[in-house]
Amino acid sequence: MKLHDYYEGAALWDKSRYVQGYEHRRLMTGVEMIPKDCGSIGDIGCGNAAFLALVEAHRPTIRAVGLDPSHTAAARRWCAAPVVIGQIADLPFPDKAFDVVASMAVLEHIPEAALGRAINEIMRVSARYILLNLPYRERRCRIRCNACGCGFDPHLHLRSYDDPQIERLFPGFKERRRVVLSGEEALIPFCALRLLRFEVSARRFPNAICPQCGCRVPPVPADSPAPTAAPRRSILRRLWQMQPMITVVRE
Secondary structure, three states, X not given: OOHHHHHHOHHHHOHHHOOOHHHHHXXXXXXXXXXXXXXXXXXXXXXXXXXXXXXXXXXXXXXXXXXXXXXXXXXXXXXXXXXXXXXXXXXXXXXXXXXXXXEEOOHHXXXXXHHHHHHHHHHHHEEXXXXXXXXXXXXXXXXXXXXXXXXXXXXXXXXOEOHHHHHHOOOOXXXXXXXXXXXXXXXXXXXXXHXXXXXOOOOOOOOOEOOOOOOEOOOOOOOXXXXXXXXXXXXXXXXXXXXXXXXXXXX
């Protein structure tokens, strides 16, 4: 199985994920951090180009190009700018091709064997700036594959980053600005994930694919109990919504 089969899942690139809420705030934060004197940007690992679409809307004078290995994502791109199919460890761009090279929630997905080459490629095609979006001191959830027993992050996060790791990422580049994003999480599942090694249920991760054997999260078995009656579901939902929320640093 190729690791990037996960990224060919259409659900991952559904537009509704990016037009509101946390994901939209994350991308808009990136747009706001692009320096005013930049005339070009290359978004490496652009996915469906939601970030580039926002760049076009808010910084229309910037020349933009995207790159992603996923054909499914590229076929669903939002932006007018071109999106090239390619690999981060072998970028098809000349040296210093862009004033800004963006890597929005990408490096945490790169296998260790390709990470050094990917970082060197980002530095090679950047003329001035690098814009990063990284998981920051993330407490990652894990699910267990029912087929092979492998435990894995359902979003295929292979690593998170702390301050020393960020400082060492790109030799010769100096950090100019940092924004730390936080989000709210329900108290009960947040505490449970610190006590349990694996998620109790993998069904809330429908796009998850085991990186070891390629098995997808299985559907609900045919002999599963009937769904809870509507009044009972309503009561449980209200009780669930009444639990305290806590603010958690994310990226």
